[in-house]
Amino acid sequence: MKPVVVDHIGIAVKSIEEALKFWEATLGIKCEGVEEVQEQKVKTAFLPIKDTEVELLEATDEDSPVAKFIEKKGEGIHHIAIRVENLEEALEELKQKGVRLIDEKPRYGAGGARIAFVHPKSTGGVLLELSERN
Numbered sequence: 001m002k003p004v005v006v007d008h009i010g011i012a013v014k015s016i017e018e019a020l021k022f023w024e025a026t027l028g029i030k031c032e033g034v035e036e037v038q039e040q041k042v043k044t045a046f047l048p049i050k051d052t053e054v055e056l057l058e059a060t061d062e063d064s065p066v067a068k069f070i071e072k073k074g075e076g077i078h079h080i081a082i083r084v085e086n087l088e089e090a091l092e093e094l095k096q097k098g099v100r101l102i103d104e105k106p107r108y109g110a111g112g113a114r115i116a117f118v119h120p121k122s123t124g125g126v127l128l129e130l131s132e133r134n
């Protein structure tokens with residue numbers, strides 16, 4: 001598996017509009033755009049910081065993973081996304097190593113990226129997203 005870069009840090013927020021008052025207005029990081037990813041039941045806002053991004057995540061449904069996360073743990077860091085060169089190869093390799101995968105097959109994420117999640121139980125408590133961007 002060839003990790004390329006930390007693609008983004010996912011932060012669960014109750015309201016992107018509210019959160020942008022800090023991340024954009026106070027910190028001065030420009031939001032590049034807001035995009036809904038229906039399959040994941042989230043609305044996302046990406047704020048690029050050099051080679052990586054902050055991804056603000058707002059639930060679009062009460063059974064969204066983000067809604068459940070906030071209910072349980074409150075707002076805060078939700079996942080780390082690492083970009084890989086070849087997502088299928090990475091998933092195959094992790095599966096061989098006995099890593100618990102949430103997604104055995106890639107799904108679509110924001111910005112047309114292909115993504116797959118690794119279970120926190122296999123990573124020491126961090127929800128890990130693998131992403132491949134062409």
Ligand SMILES: C[C@@H](C(=O)O)C(=O)SCCNC(=O)CCNC(=O)[C@H](O)C(C)(C)COP(=O)(O)OP(=O)(O)OC[C@H]1O[C@@H](n2cnc3c(N)ncnc32)[C@H](O)[C@@H]1OP(=O)(O)O
Pocket residue numbers: 010037040042044055057065066068069072077078079081102108109110111113115117119120121125126127129
């Ligand atoms: C748009 C896209 C993109 O970037 O392009 C995205 O990011 S989509 C981002 C939103 N989509 C996702 O998150 C999809 C992947 N997430 C999932 O499939 C789910 O949220 C799971 C991670 C499997 C958790 O599922 P669920 O909430 O039903 O189970 P649960 O609450 O019982 O959690 C099982 C165990 O994992 C822990 N757990 C749950 N969510 C966690 C998180 N975000 N970080 C670290 N640990 C976490 C719980 O504390 C619990 O540990 P204990 O048993 O020790 O208490």
Ligand SMILES: [Co+2]
Pocket residue numbers: 008010055079081109129
């Ligand atoms: Co993400």
